[in-house]
Amino acid sequence: MNLTNASQEQLQNLEQTLAAEFSTIKAKNLSLDLTRGKPSAEQVSLSDSLDGILKGNYTSKSGIDVRNYGGLEGIPEARELGASILGVPASNVLAGGNSSLTLMHQVMTVAHIFGLNGPESAWNKQSSVKFLCPVPGYDRHFSVCEHLGIEMVTVPMTSTGPDMDKVEEMLKADSSIKGMWCVPKYSNPTGVIYSDETVERIAQLGKIAGDGFRVMWDNAYAIHDLTDNPVQLANIFEACAKAGTEDSVIQFASTSKITHAGSGVAFVAASDANLAGFKKSLGFITIGPDKVNQLRHVNFFAEEGSLNAHMKKHAEIIKPRFASVLKHLEEAFGDNDLGAWESAEGGYFISFDTRPGLAQEVVDMADEAGVKLTPAGATFPYGNDPQDSNIRIAPTVPTVEQVDEAMQVFVLCVKLASVRQALKNA
Numbered sequence: 001m002n003l004t005n006a007s008q009e010q011l012q013n014l015e016q017t018l019a020a021e022f023s024t025i026k027a028k029n030l031s032l033d034l035t036r037g038k039p040s041a042e043q044v045s046l047s048d049s050l051d052g053i054l055k056g057n058y059t060s061k062s063g064i065d066v067r068n069y070g071g072l073e074g075i076p077e078a079r080e081l082g083a084s085i086l087g088v089p090a091s092n093v094l095a096g097g098n099s100s101l102t103l104m105h106q107v108m109t110v111a112h113i114f115g116l117n118g119p120e121s122a123w124n125k126q127s128s129v130k131f132l133c134p135v136p137g138y139d140r141h142f143s144v145c146e147h148l149g150i151e152m153v154t155v156p157m158t159s160t161g162p163d164m165d166k167v168e169e170m171l172k173a174d175s176s177i178k179g180m181w182c183v184p185k186y187s188n189p190t191g192v193i194y195s196d197e198t199v200e201r202i203a204q205l206g207k208i209a210g211d212g213f214r215v216m217w218d219n220a221y222a223i224h225d226l227t228d229n230p231v232q233l234a235n236i237f238e239a240c241a242k243a244g245t246e247d248s249v250i251q252f253a254s255t256s257k258i259t260h261a262g263s264g265v266a267f268v269a270a271s272d273a274n275l276a277g278f279k280k281s282l283g284f285i286t287i288g289p290d291k292v293n294q295l296r297h298v299n300f301f302a303e304e305g306s307l308n309a310h311m312k313k314h315a316e317i318i319k320p321r322f323a324s325v326l327k328h329l330e331e332a333f334g335d336n337d338l339g340a341w342e343s344a345e346g347g348y349f350i351s352f353d354t355r356p357g358l359a360q361e362v363v364d365m366a367d368e369a370g371v372k373l374t375p376a377g378a379t380f381p382y383g384n385d386p387q388d389s390n391i392r393i394a395p396t397v398p399t400v401e402q403v404d405e406a407m408q409v410f411v412l413c414v415k416l417a418s419v420r421q422a423l424k425n426a
């Protein structure tokens with residue numbers, strides 16, 4: 001379907017055909033949902049043996065009675081688990097409760113209000129505090145900034161990560177920029193893996209930026225590969241150590257999309273100084289994390305053989321869903337300019353760009369036809385996609401058949417909205 005050279009008459013005919021198809025689909029009263037970026041019931045079931053795994057043995061190998069208070073940094077074995085996911089020494093990892101988002105919010109709050117390196121380092125000592133947000137990005141990162149009153153400044157994502165020329169330029173021009181959000185592997189939502197050059201340039205940012213600059217390196221999809229030979233993400237911890245900027249990056253991960261999403265273990269990895277600064281404040285919030293659950297996770301992965309073996313089971317469930325989305329997109333838009341997407345090889349999302357000005361309309365039309373899509377604009381700070389073109393597709397929860405059906409509706413809505421726009425502009 002190529003609209004660029006279509007005559008008015010051809011467009012009108014096409015509109016009528018597509019509108020008739022849309023009416024037929026509407027009459028089916030579908031109820032499908034492509035919004036939920038969470039594991040399916042089948043996926044969480046892979047980890048049900050967590051339940052009861054301790055069999056009454058509450059002492060970790062390191063000799064800790066995990067039932068009791070204490071151990072702010074988490075048990076050593078759980079810190080090692082986080083270290084293996086993030087590629088850092090275990091001594092630089094803190095293993096916490098079930099949510100990395102909580103850890104991110106806490107680190108941001110400490111950095112903003114209390115200071116990670118003493119009270120004078122608090123960002124809010126300055127009149128203006130800004131954060132760089134690669135877009136499209138993860139809405140909950142943006143909500144953290146909004147909650148803390150930190151102004152967000154966008155920078156475009158490219159196929160190799162954030163546009164680093166722009167990032168460097170902005171940092172040189174504005175010392176009130178205190179950090180940047182990054183999802184370096186299978187980025188939410190674009191699925192992009194940051195290139196080696198991008199990682200290297202991010203490691204150098206601490207030299208360009210003003211004092212207190214922190215990259216929030218949210219490696220939520222560090223091991224969520226869908227292929228056997230995934231692209232390796234360069235190690236930011238080592239790159240920063242080499243550049244002498246180890247304080248400028250704070251890393252996060254969790255087992256949320258590895259075991260049980262609501263009761264996993266989350267990790268923060270940081271330089272000695274950052275970790276010490278964070279722990280000082282964390283000690284006012286908690287006496288220690290859920291170490292029983294940490295030990296359950298350590299034992300669970302020991303039984304699974306390896307993290308990798310376990311993640312392959314997830315991949316087998318997710319792969320056909322991704323394949324269905326990509327097949328529909330390729331068939332409908334592979335030979336035209338009605339949409340653009342990255343062919344993600346891991347993570348949880350596929351990000352789709354309509355022609356400018358159509359995302360909201362497509363989301364509304366799909367809703368009318370019984371297919372829920374993530375609200376247009378959700379992938380941008382303040383819910384504002386200036387091009388009104390980005391839509392995040394999350395195919396993990398529905399069955400393969402449901403994904404297939406929902407994608408038929410999706411591509412139809414994109415086509416119909418595009419034809420109507422072309423008619424308007426003709």
Ligand SMILES: Cc1ncc(COP(=O)(O)O)c(C=O)c1O
Nearest residue numbers: 099100101138183188220254256
């Ligand atoms: C990029 C990213 N970070 C963090 C999270 C949430 O992580 P957690 O469950 O550990 O709080 C998500 C969930 O979708 C995510 O996509």
